[in-house]
Amino acid sequence: MRASLRLFAAPVPPSFRPGQRAQALALLPPIPLYRRLLRIHRKRLNPEERLFGDTYLKAEFRRHKDIENPLHIVGFLTEWQQYGQQIEGDDWKDQxxxxxxxxxxxxxxxxxxxxxxxxxxxxxxxxxxxxxxxxxxxxxxxxxxxxxx
The missing domain is CATH 1.20.5 (Single alpha-helices involved in coiled-coils or other helix-helix interfaces)
Known part of the structure; x- marks a missing residue:
């Protein structure tokens, strides 16, 4: 019963308007974010773009796996999460x-x-x-x- 009450109490995100930047989701941990981005590439990019995007994504996550500065980690994850949200939209190619x-x-x-x-x-x-x-x-x-x- 408590779980259902908690679901009803969850805040409703404001509606999204075209031309407006999508509201940031809760920051995902590195591994789930990495997997999500690879799935987005698989669904949204053509084979050539996907090859380039996957290679770049893997290299960047490898390069940053030993970073210990919390500000760098949050900045890195935030930018990649915004990238994922952008790729899920349709207007990213003209930006x-x-x-x-x-x-x-x-x-x-x-x-x-x-x-x-x-x-x-x-x-x-x-x-x-x-x-x-x-x-x-x-x-x-x-x-x-x-x-x-």
Whole structure:
């Protein structure tokens, strides 16, 4: 009986409005958060994005597993939890990085962001090149096919 009363007494979260940042959930411990993020990647990302996202996620959690500063731990978990909430929404692909967040990044972090941008641009050029090559090969095959008949 007490459990049901406790459920009725739970606060109701305010409704979510489009364009508004989702209200933060209670901070998840590292392992459940890690598993949740991998599930979100599996459900929401295409295979190429998922491969990149899973690799990055695993590397970041490994890199931070021995951190002992509570402020760093809370900050790390909070940002990853917000990332998960963002990926669950639909408008994340068109968003840009908040300038206030960029101002807080260290020089090393800015360098990592720049390397990430270059890798994405390279991958984009490679996929465009592959598409163009495929179109050229199709055109050659069609020309060969129409030339023999």
């Amino acid at each position: 840009k990085i908040d300038p206030a967040l960029l101002d807080k990044l260290s020089d090393q972090q800015v360098g990592q962001m720049y390397e990430l941008m270059l890798a994405i641009q390279r991958r984009g050029r490679e996929s465009v090149d592959e598409e163009e090559e495929g179109e050229i090969l199709r055109a050659i095959d069609e020309a060969k096919g129409s030339g023999t008949t």
